[in-house]
Amino acid sequence: MMDLLPVLLVNGVVFGAIYGINAIGLGIVYNTTGIINFAQGDFVMLGGMTAAYFYGHLGLPLPLAIAAGVIATVFIGLLIERAVIRPLWRRGAKDWTYVFMLFAVATVLPNLAMLGIGRDPLTFPSFGGLPSVQLGTVTLSSQALWVLVVTVVVVVALQGFFDRTLLGKAMKATAINRRVAAWLGIPVERMVAMSFGLAALLGAIGGVVFTPLISTQFDTGVAMTLNGFAAAIIGGMGNIRGAIVGGLVIGVLQSLSTAFISSVYGDAVIYGVLFVLLIIWPAGFFRPLIELQHEEI
Amino acid sequence: MNVVLEVTDLKVSYGQIEALKGVSMRIDRGEFVGVIGANGAGKTSLLMALSGAVRAKGGSVTLDGRDVTHLPQHLRVSNGIAIVPEGRQVLGPLTVMENLELGGFHRRGAARAEIVRDQEMMLDLFPILRQRARQLAATLSGGEQQMLAIGRALMSKPRLLLLDEPSFGLAPMVFDEILGTLRRLHAEGLACLMVEQDAHVTLETTSRSYVFRTGEIITEGSSSELREAGLGLVEEIYLGSAGKSS
Numbered sequence: 001m002m003d004l005l006p007v008l009l010v011n012g013v014v015f016g017a018i019y020g021i022n023a024i025g026l027g028i029v030y031n032t033t034g035i036i037n038f039a040q041g042d043f044v045m046l047g048g049m050t051a052a053y054f055y056g057h058l059g060l061p062l063p064l065a066i067a068a069g070v071i072a073t074v075f076i077g078l079l080i081e082r083a084v085i086r087p088l089w090r091r092g093a094k095d096w097t098y099v100f101m102l103f104a105v106a107t108v109l110p111n112l113a114m115l116g117i118g119r120d121p122l123t124f125p126s127f128g129g130l131p132s133v134q135l136g137t138v139t140l141s142s143q144a145l146w147v148l149v150v151t152v153v154v155v156v157a158l159q160g161f162f163d164r165t166l167l168g169k170a171m172k173a174t175a176i177n178r179r180v181a182a183w184l185g186i187p188v189e190r191m192v193a194m195s196f197g198l199a200a201l202l203g204a205i206g207g208v209v210f211t212p213l214i215s216t217q218f219d220t221g222v223a224m225t226l227n228g229f230a231a232a233i234i235g236g237m238g239n240i241r242g243a244i245v246g247g248l249v250i251g252v253l254q255s256l257s258t259a260f261i262s263s264v265y266g267d268a269v270i271y272g273v274l275f276v277l278l279i280i281w282p283a284g285f286f287r288p289l290i291e292l293q294h295e296e297i
Numbered sequence: 298m299n300v301v302l303e304v305t306d307l308k309v310s311y312g313q314i315e316a317l318k319g320v321s322m323r324i325d326r327g328e329f330v331g332v333i334g335a336n337g338a339g340k341t342s343l344l345m346a347l348s349g350a351v352r353a354k355g356g357s358v359t360l361d362g363r364d365v366t367h368l369p370q371h372l373r374v375s376n377g378i379a380i381v382p383e384g385r386q387v388l389g390p391l392t393v394m395e396n397l398e399l400g401g402f403h404r405r406g407a408a409r410a411e412i413v414r415d416q417e418m419m420l421d422l423f424p425i426l427r428q429r430a431r432q433l434a435a436t437l438s439g440g441e442q443q444m445l446a447i448g449r450a451l452m453s454k455p456r457l458l459l460l461d462e463p464s465f466g467l468a469p470m471v472f473d474e475i476l477g478t479l480r481r482l483h484a485e486g487l488a489c490l491m492v493e494q495d496a497h498v499t500l501e502t503t504s505r506s507y508v509f510r511t512g513e514i515i516t517e518g519s520s521s522e523l524r525e526a527g528l529g530l531v532e533e534i535y536l537g538s539a540g541k542s543s
Contacts, residue, residue, distance in 0.1 A: 166398065166405055173388050173399050180386045183348060185374025185403040185453060 006138045008255045014144045014213070016251020017151040018044070021206040022228025023235060023243035024158065025199035031175030031238045032195040035098045039080065041224030042109040043203020046073045048216030049113050051208045052122035062124060070204040077200020080105055081193045089189070106225065114218040121215035143212045150209045151244065154202065158240055171195065175238065227254070230274055235284050242286030249277075299326040300362075301488040302347075302457050307356035309342045316342035318512040319356060324457065324490060329483045331499035331520060332492045334509030340492040341383065342512070344459050347490075348380045349373040361456060375403035379455035383462045385442040387449070389435030393426055396434050396445055400452030412452075419448035422478060440471035447475065451482070458482075460491040464498050476502055500524040 022040055029037040051069025054060045060068060084101050126143040133140040140148075162168040174181040174191040182188050203224075207216060231250045235242025253273055257266040278284075302324040309317040317339045324330050332340050345351040347358060349370030357366045365376055379400075388396050397416045404412065420427040423444040429437055434445055443463060450458055460479075464472045480502075483489050493499040499506060500520040507517045516523070 166402065169391065169395055169399055170402055172391065176388050176390055177386065179350065180382065180388060181399075182350065182370045183374075183380050183382060183386075184399050184449070185371045186399070187369075187371040 003137070004259060006136060008259050009252060010135065010138050010140060010144070012252030012255030013248055014140075014147050014251070015210075015255065016231075016248035017147050017244070018206045018210045018224070018247070019227040019231045019250050020235075020244035020247025021151060021154055021202050022224055023231035023247050024154070024240055025202040026225075026228050026232045027238035027240070027243055028171075028195045028202075029199045030232075032171060032192050033085070033098070035095055035102070036229065037196075037199060038099070038102045038225055039106040039109060039221070040199060040203055040228055041226070042106055042113075042221035043073050043077060043200045044207040044210065044224040045110065045113060045216055045218065045221035046076060046200075047204030047207025048211035048220070049117050049122055049207075049218065052124050052211060052216065053117045055124045056122065062127070065124065066127075066208045069208055070201065073204035073207070074197050074200045076109075077196045077203075078193060080200075081196035085192065085196070086189065089192070106221065110218045110221055117218070119218060121217040123211055123215040126212045127209075141213075143209070147209045147213070150205060154205060155240060155244060162240075167194075227251075230270075233284055234274065234277060234281075236286035237284065237288045239284070239286040239288055242284055242288075245285055250274075300324070301326050301328075301360065302490070303357075303359045304347075305357045305359075307343070307346060307358060308354040309339075309346050309351055310354050311351075316512055317346065320509075320512075320514055321356075322507055322514065322517070324488045326456075326488055327483055327486045328505065329480070329489045329491070329503045331503035331506035332490065332509055333494070333496045333499045333506055335494070337511070338509040339512040340494075340509055341461060343509075344380060344461050344490075344492055347373075347457075347459060348378060371403070374453050374455075377454075377456035378459065379450035379453045379457070380459040381443075381446045381450050381461065381463060383465065385439070385446045387434040387437070387442045387445050390433060392433055393430050393437070393445055396449050397452050400449035401454075403453060415452055415454075419451060422451075423448055439466050440468070440475070443467060443471075443475055444478075447479070456488060458487055458489045460489060462493060463491060464493060464495055472498075 022044060025043065026037060026040045029035065029040070047069050050072045051066045054068045055062055055065035084105060085098060088097055088101065126141070127146050128142060130142045130145045130149065132142045133145055162172055170181065170186045171191050171194065173184065173186060174188055178188050181191070227250050231246035232243055233246070234249055235244070235246030250270070253270045254266065257269040261269050300323055304320060304322045306319045306321055307317055308315070308319050320339070320343065332343060334340050342351065346353050349368060353366055357364060359365065360376055360378060363376065365373060368376065388399065391399070394416060397419055398412060401412050401415060420430060425441060426444055426448065429441060434442065437445060463475065479489060491499060491503060500523055503520045505518070506520045506523055507514050508523070509515070
């Protein structure tokens with residue numbers, strides 16, 4: 001059974017990368033709004049489902065279908081901000097009101113996907129263009145390599161965005177202190193909208209690189225949100241590097257526990273281990289950008 | 298005459314509580330105006346309403362003849378109102394240079410070189426910040442943070458600079474140094490409105506002052522005349538209040 005170990009590790013890393021991307025999306029929305037977006041995992045689902053739909057049903061060429069899937073998901077993310085978050089924001093709603101409404105969104109989106117696209121798992125071919133890589137006894141498939149390459153590109157691009165561009169710094173300023181950001185002339189509402197757009201973009205990217213590995217179904221989002229949330233907490237909410245590390249921890253734990261313990265007790269074991277890790281590092285491995293010093297929204 | 302700010306019958310309330318009960322005031326170009334009063338006199342509410350952080354319930358605010366009463370907060374800055382908030386409020390996890398850069402956020406269409414030049418100007422204005430340029434703002438001393446907060450506000454090229462309790466928590470010598478810089482700036486034409494609990498500091502610094510009590514202006518005049526009115530006036534302002542502690 002130990003022969004399996006390398007395969008499981010690689011598998012865990014590949015899935016963990018997707019959780020990590022999701023955790024970054026959760027962190028970005030948390031930073032600008034102070035709330036957890038329970039619909040984050042549905043962006044993964046929507047990215048995968050819409051791309052598969054554009055490819056399989058509408059017959060678009062694969063690259064075009066993927067791009068269209070990502071764009072459609074970002075559009076939905078922006079729509080959620082505009083239709084759900086902003087009206088509440090302007091009326092001074094409490095944090096739990098947003099959380100509840102995002103729960104509602106996370107319930108409605110899968111249903112809409114099921115009605116609009118279908119209940120069957122959907123997939124589309126691997127991107128191709130990258131070789132498969134032999135790592136000792138394990139073969140890393142071309143698509144798995146895509147997942148890892150895209151993850152690295154996403155992390156580098158986001159670090160650059162937040163550290164080097166004025167817009168990125170303005171989003172950080174909004175995360176650090178909304179009142180001050182507004183005094184500096186930063187349009188805070190627009191920053192919140194951008195954070196939802198960015199979170200949807202990340203989810204969709206995760207969804208389209210992950211779908212060819214197995215498939216995506218209307219209810220994939222729940223597990224994606226949960227695993228992304230766990231990754232964000234372990235890594236330190238809002239910390240980009242932490243999100244990836246947290247994602248890898250969750251991915252590997254999941255892969256190992258499912259294989260060596262059982263898929264039934266696997267989850268219990270993961271949460272047990274997470275609990276122990278959080279007892280040791282209550283704020284996660286890396287420092288969050290902001291530590292519960294939010295003033296009222 | 299060159300009026301920068303004209304406030305007419307400005308009203309602000311929080312729920313049932315009337316914080317400003319119809320305040321009228323005026324600031325000319327290059328004037329350094331003070332607002333003094335005890336805790337709860339409405340000084341901070343005035344700044345909140347001018348900077349757009351709270352909505353006016355009534356009255357109007359015009360800047361250079363333009364009505365800005367209902368302008369969204371982020372557009373106030375591009376219209377020329379910048380604030381140095383109480384307690385400095387620098388963005389601690391960002392560097393000094395980043396704080397300055399963000400102060401000029403509304404100028405994002407401007408050439409990068411122009412922003413860099415203005416950042417340099419701020420470092421010339423407050424030379425001690427030059428040594429700290431790449432440090433996180435959280436690592437600065439209180440006085441340095443106050444300088445950064447002022448530099449950050451100036452990066453937006455304001456016509457009116459609002460200062461909320463700029464002396465708070467600073468050693469007198471440090472504050473004097475900052476005041477020296479502020480005086481130079483207003484001599485160059487910048488209009489400043491300073492809100493302070495410390496009446497002595499305000500009256501010594503400004504050319505004209507308004508005295509607030511419970512949301513109203515009870516008296517106004519040249520700061521030197523108000524100073525000569527002496528301790529009696531100051532005691533009247535703070536009578537029944539907790540004094541200078543905030």
